[in-house]
Amino acid sequence: MTISAIDTIMSHRSIRKFKNQKLSEEQIQTIVTAAQQASTSSHVMAYTIIGITDESIKEQLAEISGQPYVKDNGHLFVFCGDLHRVEQIGSNEERLAMQKSLESSEQFIVMTIDAALAAQNAAITAEGLGLGICFLGSLRNDVQKVNDLLRLPPRVIPLFGLAVGYPDQEPELKPRLPYEAVYHHNTYLQIEKQLPFIQQFDQELHDYYQIRTQNKRKDTWTEQMVRKFSNPIRMDVAPFLKMKNVNKQ
Structure with a gap:
């Protein structure tokens, strides 16, 4: 790792206000290609990245999130755990043989880690290009609606978003645990x-x-x-996962 890459990582901060300037197709492709270079369990690459350019969809996602920067950014990526792709490449007999594994908690962990590693590569690359980023777990405020908006098939689940754009603020570096x-x-x-x-x-x-x-x-x-964990949220996620035939056993 170069010193400049370390400096990029060490100076990370979440950006929640972006300039009104879209990313170029070249920037988007660079960010996604870098995401694909992340480590992946057994080369499964159990994730899909959806770029949101439809303003109506962005507005609905912003409403779900409650955050304006879900809509007002240079580009919005949604990272999904994806075991649908693996399932569909098999024959009917092979799909039946894979079912127990695809529904396991282990493979749910795999898809989540794969997506998170890819997203972190994307984030560092975006910041290396002089852009700002903000991760968006708030898309899970209504995970079923996000699922429906993005027309996600079985065994594909929306995990989080990544807003990317040209920063219009300079927040201080937030401290971390010792x-x-x-x-x-x-x-x-x-x-x-x-x-x-x-x-x-x-x-x-x-x-x-x-x-x-x-x-x-x-x-x-x-x-x-204490405040956060005293107020349970997104308790609909577990039944949603089972409905999507993920994390069932």
Whole structure:
């Protein structure tokens, strides 16, 4: 990895305001081709990337997400886990033989990891081209409607979006958990030993929110996590997956 690539990774920040300028076809192809070069389990490449150019679809996705930058960006990619392609290349007899595996939790994990690795390649490439990006898990706010809008066949599920474009803001670099809390030696570091690092991070994040130029607030990571997990969301995802014949066993 070149130093410039490391610098790109280390300077990542989410961009939520883009200039009114579309990506070129060359930029889109470069980003997708780079995504395809990501590692993939057993060469399955269990994902499909859908570029959204229809303004009506983008508006509906923005409504689902609740975020305007789903519509107002240079290009919107939707990353889908895809086991439909693998299933369809087999004969009827072969499809029957593959069914148990295709419905397994293991293959659901494979498709999710494959898509995430491809998306991270896409994100780094976009940033390397001087563009900004924002991942969009909020598309799962109504996963069934996204599925219907994109006309996804069985065993294809919408995982997340990636908004890409020319940045129209310069947000500060947001701090991350301390290295010591994330990287453990040989065995899992018990939570009692993680707590001092988490408390350190709480203070760092609190200070960050106080000095950043936009959306100043009083908050900590611990408070955010308690709020988040005290409010279950997207509980329709599990039955949706089973309906799509994914993650059933």
